[in-house]
Amino acid sequence: MRRNAVWVVATCVDHIYEGYTAHPKRMVCTYVTPDGRELRWVLAVGPDFPLVGEAVPLVYDGRNEGLAKRQDGKGKRRISLGLGWTLLAVILLVLGATAEYVL
Numbered sequence: 001m002r003r004n005a006v007w008v009v010a011t012c013v014d015h016i017y018e019g020y021t022a023h024p025k026r027m028v029c030t031y032v033t034p035d036g037r038e039l040r041w042v043l044a045v046g047p048d049f050p051l052v053g054e055a056v057p058l059v060y061d062g063r064n065e066g067l068a069k070r071q072d073g074k075g076k077r078r079i080s081l082g083l084g085w086t087l088l089a090v091i092l093l094v095l096g097a098t099a100e101y102v103l
Contacts, residue, residue, distance in 0.1 A: 006034065007071070010041050012050045012068035024049075029056055031068070041068045 010031035015024035027043045027050060031064060043050070050056055060068040 005059050006062045007057070007059050008032070010056045010058050010068070012043075012052055012054045012056060014052065016042070027052075029058075031058060039068075043070070044050075 008031040010029035012027050012040060012045045014028045016026040016028060017023075018025040023045075025045050027045070029041045029050075030038050031041060032038050043056070057071045058068040059071045
């Protein structure tokens with residue numbers, strides 16, 4: 001997606017309520033593509049749920065404009081493969097060192 005990435009700012013426009021609850025479950029945001037089309041993006045409720053009228057930075061693949069991702073550091077974060085292997089190695093070293101003293 002990096003090669004075809006398009007950065008946009010979406011505006012949150014409405015809540016989506018589901019079932020019999022007073023609290024919204026999702027938020028509808030809209031953004032405009034470079035050719036002027038307005039698209040919708042739906043955000044699931046979370047601890048960093050935006051308010052109506054709030055701007056949310058997004059990035060989408062230019063080949064598939066409907067698949068946008070949040071890009072303000074508030075979305076899900078992934079651990080890189082290298083960092084994951086390093087953390088695993090450190091944990092195993094610590095466990096190996098402590099097991100030696102226990103036995």
